[in-house]
Every structure is written in C-alpha cells, then in structure tokens.
Amino acid sequence: MSSPTQAHRSAEEIGRTAAGPRPLPALGAQRAAAELSHVDTTLGTGLRVLAVRNATVPLVELRLWVPFGGEDRLHAAIAEVLAETVLSGTARRDRVEIDAELALIGGDLGSGVDPERLYFSGSALAEGLPTLLDVLGDALTGATYSDTEVLRERDRLLERIAVARTQPRTIAREALQKHRYGDHPVTRETPEAHEVATVTPEQVRALHAASVLPRGSVLVLVGDIDPQSVPAEVERALGGWASDRVAVRLPVLPELTGGDVLLVPRAGAVQSQIRLSAQAVPRTDPRYPAAQLANLAYGGYFSSRLVENIREDKGYTYSAHSGFEFTADQAVLNVEADTANEVTPAALLETRYELARLGLVPPTAEETESVRQYAIGSLVTASSSQAGLAAQLTALASAGLGVEWLQQHPARLAAVTGEQVAQAALEFFAPGRFTGVVVGDADLLAAKLTALGGVTVRD
Amino acid sequence: MADPELVRYTLDNGLRVVLAPDPTAPVVGVSVHYDVGFRSEPEGLTGFAHLFEHLMFQGSESLEKLAHFRHVQSSGGTFNGSTHPDYTDYYEVLPSAALERALFLEADRMRAPKLTAENLANQIEVVKEEIRLNVRNRPYGGFPWILLPPVLYSSFANAHDGYGAFEDLEGATLDDCAAFFDTYYSPANAVLTVAGDLAVENAKALIQKHFGDVPYRPAPVRPSFAEPLPETELHGEHEDAHAPLPALAVGYRMPDPVDDLDGYLACLVLAGVLTDGDGSRLQQRMVHLEPLVIEIGAGAGLFGPFEARDPDTFTITAIHPPDVPRERVLATLDEELEKLASTPPDERELKKVTARWAASLHSEHDRLVSRTLALGAFELLYGDAALVYRLADRMSAITGEAVSAAAKALRPNSRAVLVVHPATTEGTDEQ
Numbered sequence: 001m002s003s004p005t006q007a008h009r010s011a012e013e014i015g016r017t018a019a020g021p022r023p024l025p026a027l028g029a030q031r032a033a034a035e036l037s038h039v040d041t042t043l044g045t046g047l048r049v050l051a052v053r054n055a056t057v058p059l060v061e062l063r064l065w066v067p068f069g070g071e072d073r074l075h076a077a078i079a080e081v082l083a084e085t086v087l088s089g090t091a092r093r094d095r096v097e098i099d100a101e102l103a104l105i106g107g108d109l110g111s112g113v114d115p116e117r118l119y120f121s122g123s124a125l126a127e128g129l130p131t132l133l134d135v136l137g138d139a140l141t142g143a144t145y146s147d148t149e150v151l152r153e154r155d156r157l158l159e160r161i162a163v164a165r166t167q168p169r170t171i172a173r174e175a176l177q178k179h180r181y182g183d184h185p186v187t188r189e190t191p192e193a194h195e196v197a198t199v200t201p202e203q204v205r206a207l208h209a210a211s212v213l214p215r216g217s218v219l220v221l222v223g224d225i226d227p228q229s230v231p232a233e234v235e236r237a238l239g240g241w242a243s244d245r246v247a248v249r250l251p252v253l254p255e256l257t258g259g260d261v262l263l264v265p266r267a268g269a270v271q272s273q274i275r276l277s278a279q280a281v282p283r284t285d286p287r288y289p290a291a292q293l294a295n296l297a298y299g300g301y302f303s304s305r306l307v308e309n310i311r312e313d314k315g316y317t318y319s320a321h322s323g324f325e326f327t328a329d330q331a332v333l334n335v336e337a338d339t340a341n342e343v344t345p346a347a348l349l350e351t352r353y354e355l356a357r358l359g360l361v362p363p364t365a366e367e368t369e370s371v372r373q374y375a376i377g378s379l380v381t382a383s384s385s386q387a388g389l390a391a392q393l394t395a396l397a398s399a400g401l402g403v404e405w406l407q408q409h410p411a412r413l414a415a416v417t418g419e420q421v422a423q424a425a426l427e428f429f430a431p432g433r434f435t436g437v438v439v440g441d442a443d444l445l446a447a448k449l450t451a452l453g454g455v456t457v458r459d
Numbered sequence: 460m461a462d463p464e465l466v467r468y469t470l471d472n473g474l475r476v477v478l479a480p481d482p483t484a485p486v487v488g489v490s491v492h493y494d495v496g497f498r499s500e501p502e503g504l505t506g507f508a509h510l511f512e513h514l515m516f517q518g519s520e521s522l523e524k525l526a527h528f529r530h531v532q533s534s535g536g537t538f539n540g541s542t543h544p545d546y547t548d549y550y551e552v553l554p555s556a557a558l559e560r561a562l563f564l565e566a567d568r569m570r571a572p573k574l575t576a577e578n579l580a581n582q583i584e585v586v587k588e589e590i591r592l593n594v595r596n597r598p599y600g601g602f603p604w605i606l607l608p609p610v611l612y613s614s615f616a617n618a619h620d621g622y623g624a625f626e627d628l629e630g631a632t633l634d635d636c637a638a639f640f641d642t643y644y645s646p647a648n649a650v651l652t653v654a655g656d657l658a659v660e661n662a663k664a665l666i667q668k669h670f671g672d673v674p675y676r677p678a679p680v681r682p683s684f685a686e687p688l689p690e691t692e693l694h695g696e697h698e699d700a701h702a703p704l705p706a707l708a709v710g711y712r713m714p715d716p717v718d719d720l721d722g723y724l725a726c727l728v729l730a731g732v733l734t735d736g737d738g739s740r741l742q743q744r745m746v747h748l749e750p751l752v753i754e755i756g757a758g759a760g761l762f763g764p765f766e767a768r769d770p771d772t773f774t775i776t777a778i779h780p781p782d783v784p785r786e787r788v789l790a791t792l793d794e795e796l797e798k799l800a801s802t803p804p805d806e807r808e809l810k811k812v813t814a815r816w817a818a819s820l821h822s823e824h825d826r827l828v829s830r831t832l833a834l835g836a837f838e839l840l841y842g843d844a845a846l847v848y849r850l851a852d853r854m855s856a857i858t859g860e861a862v863s864a865a866a867k868a869l870r871p872n873s874r875a876v877l878v879v880h881p882a883t884t885e886g887t888d889e890q
Contacts, residue, residue: 057824088737373534
C-alpha cells in the first residue's frame with residue numbers, strides 16, 4: 001500500500017517457500033449418492049405428479065409447469081397479466097389471506113409465464129404441504145381475477161416492462177429472439193406495453209378457463225415428504241382441477257441454420273452484449289452427452305477455452321459462457337459475452353475462432369476428462385439440495401424424462417469417448433452454423449464489425 | 460431442531476477451523492474467510508480488496524495460472540470468492556473424494572500466492588468489465604450498495620465505493636498487493652470451514668498436513684469503523700443514465716449485531732413486517748392499495764444481513780412512477796413506522812415473519828455452499844459459528860415491543876435519503 005504500516009515481503013518473496021512447489025493430492029474414493037425414493041405417476045385428470053423424498057431439511061419444494069402456448073397476437077400480454085394476478089384472490093381467500101396462510105407455514109408461492117409455459121414455484125415447512133397444495137388448488141380452480149386486482153397489476157406490469165426493457169440482457173435477449181425466430185410466438189417473452197395496456201379482466205378469465213389445464217402439466221414435489229402418500233394428497237387438493245382438453249404446447253420452433261450476426265444499435269452503451277446461437281440436440285438424442293461435454297470444453301465452465309481466452313488471457317470480459325437452451329423437444333446452443341466497446345469486435349473474432357478451433361483441434365484427452373468429471377460432479381452437487389433437485393427434475397419432467405434419467409446420466413457421461421466429443425465439436429460448433437446479435441454502440445462498433453465479415457448492421 | 464455437530468479448534472499458526480460433518484450427500488464444502496473487506500482498503504486504493512480477491516485465483520507456488528480453476532472443476536467442483544465490507548471469502552464445493560485437493564488449493568494460496576504484474580494488469584481489466592456489467596451499463600447499477608453509503612456515512616472506510624474508481628484500480632501496484640497480502644492474509648486472520656461429507660479425524664489430519672506449516676504472522680489490529688449517528692436528515696442525488704423510473708433509498712443505522720444481536724434481529728423482523736409478502740404493511744398499502752410504488756423492499760446490510768460488524772445499514776428502497784412525489788412515498792413510510800412504533804405488531808403478524816425466516820434459514824442451509832459460507836462468516840465476525848443454527852429460535856423470541864422499539868429508532872432526522880433521477884431517454888434506437 002502507499003504507506004505500509006509494517007515491513008512486508010516483495011511479491012516475489014511471497015510467491016515461494018523454502019520447501020518449493022508441492023504435488024497435487026490424488027482424488028479419494030467417491031461415495032455414490034443415495035438412491036432417491038420417489039413416485040412418478042399420472043392422475044386421472046392427466047396431471048403428472050413426480051414426488052421425491054429428500055429429507056435434508058424439514059421443507060418441501062413445489063413446482064408446477066403448465067404448457068401455455070398461444071398463437072394469438074395478444075396471448076403474451078394476457079398471459080403475463082394472468083400470471084401476475086392468478087394468486088391475487090379466489091372465492092375463498094383474498095390476496096392478503098393467501099399471503100398470511102402461506103407465511104404461517106413458512107411458505108411462498110409465486111407464478112410466472114414465458115412463451116412455453118405458466119409456472120408456479122413454491123416452498124414451505126414440510127408439515128405445511130396440505131396448506132400449500134390447498135392454496136395452489138384454490139387458485140387453479142377458483143382464481144377470481146377481480147377487476148381491481150387485474151387493472152392494478154396491469155398498471156404495475158407496464159412500469160415493470162419499462163424497467164425490464166432498459167436491462168441490457170433483456171434488450172439483447174429480445175433482439176436475439178427476433179433475429180433467430182422472426183415472428184414465432186417464442187419471441188414474445190416480454191409483452192409489448194401497448195398490448196398489455198389493452199388487457200381486460202374478461203380476457204384474463206377467459207384465458208384461464210381455456211388454457212390453465214392439468215392434462216399435459218407436471219407437478220414436482222421434493223422434500224421431507226413420503227412420496228407414496230403424495231398422489232392421494234394431490235388428488236384431494238387438486239382433484240377439482242379437471243378438463244378433457246390438453247394444455248397447449250408451443251408450436252415447434254424453426255431449425256436454426258446459421259447466418260449473419262446482426263448489430264443492434266444501443267446508443268451510448270459502455271458495454272456490448274454478444275449473443276450467438278446454433279441448433280443442437282435435446283437430452284434424448286444419443287449424441288447429447290458428447291455435445292454436452294463439447295459445450296463445456298468450449299465455454300460451458302470456467303476452465304473452458306472461451307473463458308481462458310477472452311477473460312483470463314485477454315481481459316475482454318467479466319463473464320463469457322455457452323450453454324444449452326431447451327424448448328419442448330428441441331435444443332439450441334447459446335454463446336454469451338458482455339464486453340467493453342473497444343474490445344467487442346476482437347472478442348467476437350476470438351469467440352468465432354474458438355468455435356472453429358473446437359472442431360478442428362478437438363478437446364484433448366485431458367480436456368475431455370476434466371469436463372467429464374465436472375459434468376458428473378456438478379450434477380451431484382446441484383442435486384444435493386431440495387431446490388436444486390426440484391429444478392432439475394422439473395426441467396427433465398417437462399421433456400418427458402424423470403428420476404431414472406437423472407440417475408443414469410453419470411454413466412452416460414462416463415461412457416462418452418474422445419472421438420464422440422470430437423465429432424460433436426465438429427458437428428455442432430462450426431461457426432457457420434451460428435447466427436446471433438451484438439447489441440452495442442453502433443457508431444463505435446459498425447466499421448470494425450462489418451470489416452470482420454458476417455455482420456449486418458440493423459437500419 | 461438440535462444443533463448439528465460442530466467441531467471448532469485453532470491451529471498453532473492461528474488459523475481457526477470449523478468442521479460441520481453431514482453425511483446426507485457425498486459432497487463437501489470448503490471455505491476460507493479472511494478478516495479484511497473493502498472497509499479496510501486504504502484511501503486512494505478503492506476497490507483494492509475486491510481486485511485482490513481476483514488475484515488469489517491467478518496461481519501460487521505449486522499452481523500455475525489457471526490451474527486453480529482447472530483442478531477444482533476437473534474434480535467435479537465449483538468455486539468462487541466474494542468481497543464484503545468486513546471480510547473476503549473463497550470457497551469450493553466438490554464431490555467428497557476431492558476434499559484433500561480443495562484443502563491443498565486453499566493452503567497453497569494462503570502460503571504462497573504468485574502475484575505477478577501481468578496477472579494484476581489482466582485482472583484490472585476483468586474487474587473493470589465486472590463494474591461495467593453490474594454498475595455502469597445497467598439501470599439502477601450499484602443501487603443502493605454503492606450509492607447510499609456516501610450519503611449516510613462520513614468516514615472513508617464506510618462511505619467509499621467498494622467496487623472502486625477506475626483510476627484507483629489502474630493505479631494499483633504489485634507492491635500494494637504484497638503489502639496487502641502480508642498484512643491481511645495471515646492464517647491468524649482467517650477461518651477455514653469444512654462442511655458436508657467428511658470424517659472429523661481424517662479432515663483434521665488433512666488440515667494439519669496442508670495448513671499446518673503455513674507460517675504464523677500476526678493478525679493485524681482491527682480498527683473500529685464506528686462513527687457518530689447522523690444528527691439530521693442527510694440527502695444525496697444520483698443521475699442514472701439507464702433508469703426509466705425514479706427510485707429512492709433510505710438508509711438508517713442499526714444496532715451492532717455483535718453487542719446487541721436481539722436488537723439487530725428485531726430490525727430484521729421489522730423489515731419482514733414492512734415488506735415481506737403481499738400481506739406486509741408497505742406492500743399492501745404502497746404497492747396494492749394506494750398504489751404509490753412499483754416495488755419496495757426493506758432489509759439489513761448492503762448485501763443482506765450478517766455480513767458486517769458495526770456499523771451496519773438498514774435500507775428501504777423503492778422504485779416509483781414519476782407522477783408520485785417522493786415526499787409522499789417518504790411520508791407514507793414514516794406514517795407506517797409511526798404506527799408500528801406506537802402499537803406493537805400482534806403475535807400472528809410476528810409469526811408470519813418468523814415462520815418465513817425459519818423456512819428460509821433451513822433452505823439456505825440446505826445448499827451446502829450457503830451453509831459453509833454462513834458458518835465461516837459467523838465464526839469470523841461474531842466468534843460463534845453455531846449461532847447460525849440458533850438464529851431461527853432467537854428470531855422467534857423477538858417480541859412485538861422489540862419490533863416497536865426498532866421502528867421507533869428509524870427516525871427521519873437521523874437517516875440518509877438517496878434519490879435516483881431517471882434518464883430522459885434510453886433504450887435501443889427505434890425498431
């Protein structure tokens with residue numbers, strides 16, 4: 001420090017000891033995770049119930065996913081208002097009573113919506129599960145959407161959309177969705193304010209009646225519970241939630257075929273968002289485990305080629321990442337980095353360079369072993385908490401998979417060969433397969449990005 | 460719930476150790492908390508504690524640059540570090556087969572980190588990108604944790620930006636790093652925590668093997684960061700080029716979590732009564748009934764409760780529409796505080812808050828990473844890791860009168876009000 005209060009060693013002295021460098025200890029023997037006691041069944045109403053015992057703490061986690069596609073132009077706006085008000089009152093409880101009942105069991109219940117689904121997420125002290133289910137069932141069958149609540153939430157939503165649309169990541173996500181999927185309903189993640197402003201309570205009630213349906217939906221419960229008794233308990237609380245119709249799935253997405261990156265102007269931005277995307281394969285594809293390992297080696301974890309290049313070597317970014325995004329039975333790969341204006345074109349160049357290099361100079365045996373251990377280990381770590389396990393199982397369940405898939409996945413990862421990783425790298429990571437956007441200050445970026453090639457500037 | 464087993468002891472070199480065995484999943488968490496945060500960084504070197512945290516990942520005597528990340532991740536683990544007002548933590552969570560490896564990694568960088576000019580220059584750039592990402596290019600960036608302290612506090616330690624000014628970061632030298640390490644990163648100034656799938660005797664032997672010969676250096680004398688309470692209402696203004704709506708943050712001083720834990724907990728219960736859930740007083744009135752604000756929140760600490768010693772900050776933040784005058788927001792807040800000050804909340808209202816707290820503490824401890832970090836932080840800051848497991852009961856015992864007293868202490872004439880002015884134009888160019 002500028003005025004050290006005591007004498008200190010130099011940086012060089014600090015970095016060495018008399019004994020010298022020491023060897024890295026070997027790994028010990030790994031104990032397997034315990035088998036999960038669980039029930040996976042479909043009720044008469046068509047609701048799939050997946051209940052898993054994990055009694056680490058006296059809590060229960062709840063997730064409900066209802067497929068909630070809609071092609072109507074106003075669907076996203078109405079759905080967003082619905083998600084904001086579905087827990088704002090029923091014939092039996094008003095908003096404050098719902099909150100009080102949940103609070104007294106240490107509980108929370110929230111709802112949200114995206115183009116693919118309506119979702120409920122909650123937790124409570126395990127002994128409060130009957131109340132948690134009762135409140136959920138009450139909202140599913142009896143949400144009233146009073147005029148006052150709907151209109152007030154609608155107004156709040158307008159303000160929150162305004163806030164969301166100033167977040168760089170929201171701007172970039174929206175630009176990416178439109179660039180890669182055009183006018184497909186999947187692009188309407190944040191509804192347009194002028195559409196939200198027209199939503200009426202009648203429209204919200206009609207959408208609930210038409211689309212909040214158990215058949216095709218999945219309820220996941222994880223916690224200090226007896227899975228065997230769960231289906232009857234759910235039947236009691238949610239049995240009245242019934243319909244012959246099936247919840248509406250999002251229309252199939254167009255396959256990504258690659259193309260120019262679009263420069264989307266954001267005047268005055270001090271940082272750019274780079275977002276690239278390419279078609280991949282879903283978890284059920286035999287090539288998925290190899291593609292998962294190839295992705296980790298590219299940019300899926302900190303020790304990846306992309307992070308080591310553009311962060312640790314060049315200091316272009318704080319965060320660079322690549323990963324899978326799953327939608328129904330499909331999957332894409334997304335690559336993301338946020339970079340300062342001066343280095344954005346160079347960062348895009350390096351990002352593409354690493355894509356090409358992954359196929360041409362595939363992961364070494366050492367890289368492959370590293371990503372394999374990471375994939376297996378992080379699966380164990382992520383599944384060790386109730387909330388982590390609930391999140392994983394909910395994602396799997398919506399793709400038609402379950403506990404068995406999760407428990408077999410380490411073996412699947414262990415069986416992937418280096419050759420399969422190399423093949424997945426060449427097949428899925430070729431730069432020409434990618435499209436994407438850069439959101440940033442066009443005055444500063446356009447000349448260099450267009451000189452790089454494969455970049456179009458939005459008018 | 461009974462306290463889970465905790466083993467606490469100190470090595471000859473002064474390193475405090477907390478072991479928390481839990482065999483339910485084959486994973487283990489390892490953390491090291493150093494007793495230095497951004498309140499301790501010298502004037503002219505704002506952001507240095509955090510910058511130094513980045514450098515601790517950049518290699519050590521036995522590990523070349525990047526090796527730390529690779530060894531953790533290729534063992535199936537995850538890692539990170541973070542800088543707080545009063546401490547800096549580092550952690551790994553891994554399959555339990557990698558326990559010795561994690562201890563080795565932490566010991567090696569406690570003994571002999573490799574601090575180089577090249578890595579310093581690189582991480583200065585990375586940290587600047589982090590600040591652009593989290594503060595400068597984002598609406599409400601740094602709100603309120605960077606913006607409120609300079610209004611409420613007057614000493615450099617309490618008031619300055621812990622992320623740092625770019626010119627200070629750029630001016631940091633290798634010698635600054637060496638002095639900082641030798642002063643603050645001694646084993647006697649740290650707590651090592653190991654939680655999860657471990658056998659106590661085996662863990663003790665491995666800890667002695669790897670940390671036992673890290674040489675003793677004295678822990679620095681910790682200065683007091685105390686400063687007098689404000690004697691008037693303090694005001695600050697901030698122009699946010701990205702924000703679409705006005706916002707305000709109100710900061711109050713709160714009881715010392717070490718000397719007056721129950722007073723501190725009463726503030727947490729008060730925060731719950733005010734803003735936790737749709738039925739809470741401010742949510743109900745200001746968001747749903749009148750409505751005056753888009754969102755409102757109250758809480759302790761700049762990043763959450765229990766991450767600082769005294770002085771700590773009670774904050775209330777709100778984002779509101781431009782046509783609602785902020786005087787009205789503040790007046791409503793004061794009115795609700797006044798009601799609570801004169802009439803204590805009843806049992807049911809308290810139970811709603813404390814039951815949610817109990818559940819959220821369980822939930823936090825269910826995540827091994829959070830549990831490991833909480834045990835380490837409580838041992839370091841309050842000298843008592845086991846307090847983590849007693850918080851829920853202590854909080855349930857807080858009376859309505861104590862909450863009233865906490866509300867009464869939040870006086871307009873000893874608080875700071877920070878106003879955020881939104882930009883007039885923002886966003887992408889027209890579509």
